[in-house]
Amino acid sequence: MKRLLPVLIIAVAILIIACYFIPIKQEKQVFIANTFQNIINTVSVPNNWLKWNQEAMAAWQKDSAHCEITRDSAQHIFTIALQDGKNIKVTQLNALLYQVECLTTKQTTAIFGFTIVPFVGNNQQQSQHNSRIAYAYTGNLFYYLLPFLAPQSFADKTMEDLRTYMESNLRFYGYEITLKQTTDTIFVTQNESCKSENVFNKLPTLFNNLQNFAQKKQLSVTGLKNVAYTFINNDSVYVVAGINVNKLVEGEFVTNIMQFPPTQILAVGHFEGLYKNRLALYKAMQAYLTDHQLQLIGACYEQYLSPLPTNENDSIKIDLCYPLRQY
Numbered sequence: 001m002k003r004l005l006p007v008l009i010i011a012v013a014i015l016i017i018a019c020y021f022i023p024i025k026q027e028k029q030v031f032i033a034n035t036f037q038n039i040i041n042t043v044s045v046p047n048n049w050l051k052w053n054q055e056a057m058a059a060w061q062k063d064s065a066h067c068e069i070t071r072d073s074a075q076h077i078f079t080i081a082l083q084d085g086k087n088i089k090v091t092q093l094n095a096l097l098y099q100v101e102c103l104t105t106k107q108t109t110a111i112f113g114f115t116i117v118p119f120v121g122n123n124q125q126q127s128q129h130n131s132r133i134a135y136a137y138t139g140n141l142f143y144y145l146l147p148f149l150a151p152q153s154f155a156d157k158t159m160e161d162l163r164t165y166m167e168s169n170l171r172f173y174g175y176e177i178t179l180k181q182t183t184d185t186i187f188v189t190q191n192e193s194c195k196s197e198n199v200f201n202k203l204p205t206l207f208n209n210l211q212n213f214a215q216k217k218q219l220s221v222t223g224l225k226n227v228a229y230t231f232i233n234n235d236s237v238y239v240v241a242g243i244n245v246n247k248l249v250e251g252e253f254v255t256n257i258m259q260f261p262p263t264q265i266l267a268v269g270h271f272e273g274l275y276k277n278r279l280a281l282y283k284a285m286q287a288y289l290t291d292h293q294l295q296l297i298g299a300c301y302e303q304y305l306s307p308l309p310t311n312e313n314d315s316i317k318i319d320l321c322y323p324l325r326q327y
Helices: 004-020 036-044 046-052 054-062 141-145 154-166 169-173 196-216 279-291
Strands: 023-032 069-072 077-081 087-092 097-103 108-118 131-140 177-181 186-195 225-231 236-244 256-259 265-274 301-304 315-323
Touching: 023 141, 023 154, 036 046, 036 108, 036 131, 036 154, 046 054, 046 069, 046 077, 046 087, 046 154, 054 077, 097 154, 108 154, 131 141, 131 154, 154 169, 169 177, 169 279, 177 279, 186 196, 196 225, 196 236, 265 279, 279 315
Parallel strands: none
Antiparallel strands: 023 131, 069 077, 077 087, 087 097, 097 108, 108 131, 177 265, 186 236, 186 256, 225 236, 225 301, 265 315, 301 315
16 A cells, blocks of 8 residues: 555545546636627727726836727738737627737737627626626636646636726726715705806805895705706706705795605716816716616706816715606
8 A cells, every 4th residue: 555655645646636637618607797889899899908908007107108909801800919029919800709818929929809798697687787707718728627736828818807897987988987875865946047158156145045034934054065067058057056955945936846756766977177077977877777777757966075166177075866767
C-alpha cells in the first residue's frame, strides 16, 4: 500500500495537469433587467462600449486620443484600441449574434460569442423589460470541474460589465431614478398662465399666496415647494405651484385642494445643476417610464430641495416626481 501511494499521487497530479490542457466548451447565460431593444442598441453601437465596458472606459479616460474605434462596415466589424497594444474586436454575425475577441499585437488571447434573447423572468412582470444573453467560450476541463478556482474569464467579465450598466438607472439613463411611496399626500395649489420669461417672478407670489392660505386655515406645511409646468406655446406656460399640508380643508376661489391616496407610488428622478439644463431629466424620465411600461395618473411636478430659481442660470436641486397608475 505504501508503494502504491506515491504512484497514486503522481497519477492524480498528471490527471490534474492534463485537465488543465483539455479544452471544453462553456455555455452560460445572464439575465438583464432592461428592454430587448435597449440591449441591442447598447452592444451594436461602437461608441456605447465606452460607456459600459470597463476596459474600454478605463482606456478612454486615461487617453481618449489613443482609444480609437475603427469600423469595417462591410464586414460588420469594429475594433476598440485599448492600452499596451491591446484591442477588443467585435464582429456582428447577424442581428442578434456577436463574436468578441481580445487581441494583442501577437495573438488572440480570448474569444467568445453571445446572442440576445427576449425572456420573461428575473422577477420582471413584463417581457419587454427583461432579456437573456446566452454566451459561450472555450475553457479547460480543470476549471470546469473546479469552478471555484477559476479566474473570471474575459467572457464573464464582459457580460457582467454589460449587466451592471444596463441595470443601473444612474449609468444607463444618466440620473438617479427610483420608485417610492409618497409621504406627503395633501396639496394646496394655485395656478397661473404667464409668459415663459415671467415664471421666476410669478413663483414667489404664488407660494406667498399659498403660505397665507395655510396660515388662514391653520394648516401646518409638511413638505417642500412643488411646481408643475405645462407649455401652452413657444412663449407661454401654465404654472401650478403647490405646498403639502397636514389636513384637508375647503379650497377657495383661486386655491385648490388635492389629495393622493396614501399608497400612491411615484417615479422620482433626481437632478442637480443649472435650471436651464433640467429638461434633460424630463427626457430621461420619459424613456424610463416607456421602458418600464409605467403609466401616469396626473401631471409630473418638480419638488425643490433648494431655493426657487431666480433665473435660468441658477443652480438647483430637485426631485422630478411622476405619480403612477397602480394595478
